[in-house]
Amino acid sequence: MATQNTFPALKNDLILRAARGDRVEKTPVWVMRQAGRYLPEFREFRKQHDFFTICRTPELACEVTLQPIRRFDLDAAIIFSDILVIPQAMGLTVEMVPGKGPHFPQPLQTPSDLARLKLPVDVNQELGYVFKAITLTRQKLEGKVPLIGFCGAPWTLMSYMIEGGGSPTLSKSKAWLYAHPDASHQLLQSITDVCVEYLEGQVAAGAQLLQVFESHAGLLGREQFLQFSLPYLKQIASKLKANLQAKNLPIVPIIVFAKGAHYALKELSDTEYDVVGLDWTMEPREARKCVGEMVTLQGNLDPCALYSPKEDIRAAVKKMAEGFGSQRWIANLGHGIYPDMNPEHLRTFIDSVHEFTQQEN
Numbered sequence: 001m002a003t004q005n006t007f008p009a010l011k012n013d014l015i016l017r018a019a020r021g022d023r024v025e026k027t028p029v030w031v032m033r034q035a036g037r038y039l040p041e042f043r044e045f046r047k048q049h050d051f052f053t054i055c056r057t058p059e060l061a062c063e064v065t066l067q068p069i070r071r072f073d074l075d076a077a078i079i080f081s082d083i084l085v086i087p088q089a090m091g092l093t094v095e096m097v098p099g100k101g102p103h104f105p106q107p108l109q110t111p112s113d114l115a116r117l118k119l120p121v122d123v124n125q126e127l128g129y130v131f132k133a134i135t136l137t138r139q140k141l142e143g144k145v146p147l148i149g150f151c152g153a154p155w156t157l158m159s160y161m162i163e164g165g166g167s168p169t170l171s172k173s174k175a176w177l178y179a180h181p182d183a184s185h186q187l188l189q190s191i192t193d194v195c196v197e198y199l200e201g202q203v204a205a206g207a208q209l210l211q212v213f214e215s216h217a218g219l220l221g222r223e224q225f226l227q228f229s230l231p232y233l234k235q236i237a238s239k240l241k242a243n244l245q246a247k248n249l250p251i252v253p254i255i256v257f258a259k260g261a262h263y264a265l266k267e268l269s270d271t272e273y274d275v276v277g278l279d280w281t282m283e284p285r286e287a288r289k290c291v292g293e294m295v296t297l298q299g300n301l302d303p304c305a306l307y308s309p310k311e312d313i314r315a316a317v318k319k320m321a322e323g324f325g326s327q328r329w330i331a332n333l334g335h336g337i338y339p340d341m342n343p344e345h346l347r348t349f350i351d352s353v354h355e356f357t358q359q360e361n
């Protein structure tokens with residue numbers, strides 16, 4: 001059975017309080033893809049190490065995780081890894097092609113290809129390197145901020161496994177949903193089972209908050225989302241929480257980020273997720289009206305707003321803060337930061353969140 005390690009005492013628990021709906025004196029902020037190519041120190045590091053070698057080597061993953069924490073006044077670290085480590089653990093080869101992104105040399109083409117998957121997955125054996133990276137990073141953070149763990153959601157991972165890489169339409173993977181619904185459900189369930197065990201292992205290793213990335217929700221319509229995405233997202237949160245409780249592990253808050261799922265915001269808030277992430281197409285006040293008071297919202301400045309002059313970034317943050325209000329909000333961008341962003345503009349974003357949300361007493 002998993003046992004908890006002992007870690008340095010936490011000095012900043014703002015994000016954990018906001019996630020649970022406890023009072024905060026200022027709004028916590030972190031940024032999706034905060035460890036990455038927009039940082040010169042990351043680009044330097046990448047010249048020496050292959051992407052998945054960094055993910056698989058705890059000392060390297062830890063170093064990259066800490067880079068943005070050293071530079072900025074962030075309220076959380078997110079473990080450096082990728083959502084595609086799960087397809088790898090299920091037996092598929094994934095390469096990261098510089099300048100192009102992920103590539104699967106042998107994607108799933110027809111339902112008969114499901115036989116190629118290596119199931120069931122021994123999560124400790126296949127993904128134990130992530131657990132080691134989390135434990136090491138939690139030690140090296142010295143309690144400065146909490147450490148976020150994450151995984152890709154089943155539909156997003158299924159679509160990568162079938163498309164074999166990025167795709168503007170997801171037409172191959174969406175074709176499975178319409179032409180092979182049973183095989184699709186079978187695949188989604190297999191991925192879900194891995195996600196549950198993987199997230200549990202991350203908590204046992206020291207993750208203090210989790211995020212599930214359903215990055216490809218937007219290309220599903222509401223119907224397809226309710227059928228092929230939401231049930232698996234729900235299963236992840238409910239089974240995970242039950243397992244954590246049964247094993248006496250901390251029941252950490254969980255964030256669901258379903259990019260583009262504005263059509264199912266209410267349903268997303270009606271789950272065991274503690275936080276619902278918003279992309280930049282959603283209006284904070286409308287979103288709050290839709291989800292009610294019992295859930296924390298995360299987001300949602302358009303990442304491209306960081307291309308504007310610093311004064312405009314400050315104005316955009318002020319407006320965003322007025323829209324979300326001071327409680328039950330975790331500030332973030334509406335999607336990951338882009339590689340050509342000026343790190344100093346990110347600093348303006350982070351510092352102005354703190355400035356505009358600081359409470360009087």
Ligand SMILES: Cc1c2[nH]c(c1CCC(=O)O)Cc1[nH]c(c(CCC(=O)O)c1C)Cc1[nH]c(c(CCC(=O)O)c1C)Cc1[nH]c(c(C)c1CCC(=O)O)C2
Nearest residue numbers: 032033034035036078079080081082083101102213215336
């Ligand atoms: C869809 C997705 C992926 N990976 C991820 C998602 C979900 C978030 C989202 O919707 O953007 C999640 C992810 N990927 C990475 C992290 C690390 C933690 C962080 O700082 O957020 C996280 C949380 C590192 C990464 N993952 C990747 C990089 C860049 C690769 C490199 O260094 O060469 C990093 C830092 C590569 C990657 N990985 C993926 C793509 C599409 C790409 C190529 C596009 C790109 O380069 O941004 C798959």
